[in-house]
Amino acid sequence: MQKMDHNGHSVFLMYYHLVLVVKYRRRVIDDTISNRAREIFCYIAQNYGITLEEWNHDTDHVHVMFRAQPKSEISKFINAYKSASSRLLKKEYPGIRKKLWKEAFWSQSFCLLTAGGAPIETIRRYIESQGDKDWPTELINSASIRTADRKS
Numbered sequence: 089m090q091k092m093d094h095n096g097h098s099v100f101l102m103y104y105h106l107v108l109v110v111k112y113r114r115r116v117i118d119d120t121i122s123n124r125a126r127e128i129f130c131y132i133a134q135n136y137g138i139t140l141e142e143w144n145h146d147t148d149h150v151h152v153m154f155r156a157q158p159k160s161e162i163s164k165f166i167n168a169y170k171s172a173s174s175r176l177l178k179k180e181y182p183g184i185r186k187k188l189w190k191e192a193f194w195s196q197s198f199c200l201l202t203a204g205g206a207p208i209e210t211i212r213r214y215i216e217s218q219g220d221k222d223w224p225t226e227l228i229n230s231a232s233i234r235t236a237d238r239k240s
Contacts, residue, residue, distance in 0.1 A: 098158060103141070103204035106152040108170065111192040115147035116184050121177060125150060128173045136165040153203065162200065170194045 092099045110116055117125070122145040129152065130140050137157035144151050156162060174193035178184055184193070206214075 093155065093157065095157065100158055101204060102156045102158070102160075103202070104154055104156060104162065105199075105201040105203045106154065106166065107149060107199040108152070108166075109149040109195045109198070110188075111195045112189050113148040114187050114189065116187045116193075117145045117147050117150065119145075121181060121184070122150065124177060124180065125173050128176055129169055132165065132169050132172060136160050136162075136168075138162075138165055166198055166200070170198075 092101050094100070122143070125145075126140070126143045129143070133140060133154065137160045139155045140152065141155060142151075142153040170193075177193055178188075178191075185191075205211075
């Protein structure tokens, strides 16, 4: 079982997969720009209780997997990140401006998916089966939170 995050009042494991696309899919992301964008992400994430897990890029978009806390304001974080990274990347790499349309670096939209944990159907069946004594014990045990995980 994966180690859970915790705070004073709850135990949680919240993974997200975020895809950010450059405005009009302009091909401006290389390794250098991706690394700087990642640094900015990590810096801003601290203020929102967000932890970067994975980062990768193509020339016109980035994929990010991160962990969050129940109190994390994810949409505010994403907007703060997009605004700051757009401003800093254009300032630090002026050649980007020539490839962009007007001043926008990121597309206004983004894709955010929850990730990790049990598959939706397993959770649905678990909820539907509450009170059913025939529910397979191994599924209940894999979905339960052990206090030992909370203390580590």
